Amino acid sequence: MLEAAELERRKPVWKALSEFYLDTELQASDYDFIAKVVSSSGFTLGELKAINRFEVFPFLINNLLSPAGVWTAFDESWLYEKCVKAYKKKDYALVRLKNFIAYSLFGGMMKKQWREIEKIMN
Numbered sequence: 001m002l003e004a005a006e007l008e009r010r011k012p013v014w015k016a017l018s019e020f021y022l023d024t025e026l027q028a029s030d031y032d033f034i035a036k037v038v039s040s041s042g043f044t045l046g047e048l049k050a051i052n053r054f055e056v057f058p059f060l061i062n063n064l065l066s067p068a069g070v071w072t073a074f075d076e077s078w079l080y081e082k083c084v085k086a087y088k089k090k091d092y093a094l095v096r097l098k099n100f101i102a103y104s105l106f107g108g109m110m111k112k113q114w115r116e117i118e119k120i121m122n
Contacts, residue, residue, distance in 0.1 A: 007084055010051060013041050014083040015076065017052045020113045021060035023069035031113075035120035045118065052110070053103055054090040055083045061106050 016037035019030055026034075038048050059082045063069035089095045 007087065009041065010055070010083065010087065011080055012037050013043065013048065013051055014056055014079060017048075017056045018060060018074050018079055020052070020110050021056070021063045021069075022073070023063060023066070023071040026113065026116070031116045031120055034113075035117050038117065039121055045121065049114070053107065054096075054099060055086040057103060057107065057110075058086050058095075058099055061102065061109075064109055065106070 016034045019026060019034055041048070043051065060074070063074075090099075
């Protein structure tokens with residue numbers, strides 16, 4: 001029951017953070033929306049970055065690397081299914097190693113987005 005509540009708490013965060021991975025340039029209104037959602041989640045900035053890194057990034061980074069990625073929005077049921085799987089596997093050693101390598105290579109693609117979110121949250 002506790003895990004189900006935790007997953008429900010994460011859903012709006014997953015949806016908001018998925019905006020980082022759309023094949024579009026985020027606007028000020030997008031950053032305002034994302035910051036509002038993640039701020040109201042009750043997660044710390046460090047927890048939000050970990051959620052992004054271990055639960056959203058592993059499968060959505062492919063959209064940024066694709067020449068013709070999704071640019072409107074990700075299907076919510078697909079997004080939640082993928083995020084739940086990533087959440088449940090995030091503590092496996094092999095998964096963490098794979099994530100470490102991928103995030104080292106491509107995680108910097110979101111530096112601008114995090115700077116904007118941090119500015120709004122502060």
